Amino acid sequence: MPTVLTDYHLHLRPDEDGTPAERFFTAENVDRYRAAAAAAGIVELGASEHVHRFSQALAVWRHPFWEEQAVDDLDAYCEFVRGAGLKLGIECDFVPGAEERTAELLAARDFDYVIGSVHFVGDEAVDHPGWDVWEGSGDPDDVWARYFEALAACARSGLFDVLAHPDLVKVWGRAHPLPDRDLRRFYEPAVAAIAASGIAVEVSTAGLRKPVGELYPAPAFAAMCVEAGAVFALSSDAHRPSEVGFAYDRAIEFLARLGVGEICVFERRRRRLEPLGAAVGENS
Ligand SMILES: [Zn+2]
C-alpha cells in the first residue's frame, strides 16, 4: 500500500493581511503551494482558511475581531479552491452556544473536511494580541482549565473532522506563566472528549515556528490520545508557500515514536486511514 503525507491545514495568505483575497486566491499562488508540497513529498493538499475571514461567519458570532475581519465571500472561496484542484477545507472556530448556526454554515458547502479550532476562551484569545487572555489576571491554571474545557466541547460538538493545534494554549511558551502542576490534569477532559467523539487529532508543526518551539500536541498529551484510541491528521498550518510541509521530519518521527503508523485522509467529509509517508525535501 502506498504511503501518504498530507498538508490539510493551509492558509493561502498571511493572517490579518489587509490585501484583498483576490491577490492570494489565484492559480499562481496555488502553484507555489503545490510546488512546495511536491518538493516535500506531500500528495494530499488542501486549503483551510479561517472562517472569520468570511462575511457568512457573522451569522455565527459577532465578536468585534470577526466583525473587522469578515469581508470575503465563503462561496467564492469554495468555488476557487475546488477549481484549483485542492481539497476543500475550512478552519472553523468552536463558538459555544452557536452550534446550530455553525452546523448550518458548514452543511451548506461540500467541504472535504472541517478543522475545528479553539482560539478563544470567552471573548479573549489565547494566541492573539489585542484580545489577549493573558492581559490582566491571566491566572495560568484558570486559562488552561478553560481552554481545555472549550477544546473538549469542540470535540464533543460533532461539528468537526479534525481538532486543530490541540494545545494551542501553550503558544507563548515561557513568555506567559505556565501551570506548575502536571499538565495531564488539564488534558484529561479533552482526551475523554476525543475518545468519545472519534475526532482526528491534528499533529501540527506550527508550534515549532512559535515562541513555544514545540509540536502541537505535547508528547504527554499525544500519548494520552494514543492510549485512548485516537487517530491523527498531519498539517503544517502554513500561511505562506515556504511553510508547506514545515519540519515534517520532526512530526513523522514524533508519530513513529508514539507507534502511530497511519494518518487520516479526507474526502467529502469521509475519513480513511492510510500508511504514513516518509519525510523528503528541504523543508523537512
Ligand atoms: Zn488556528
Ligand SMILES: [Zn+2]
Ligand atoms: Zn490555521
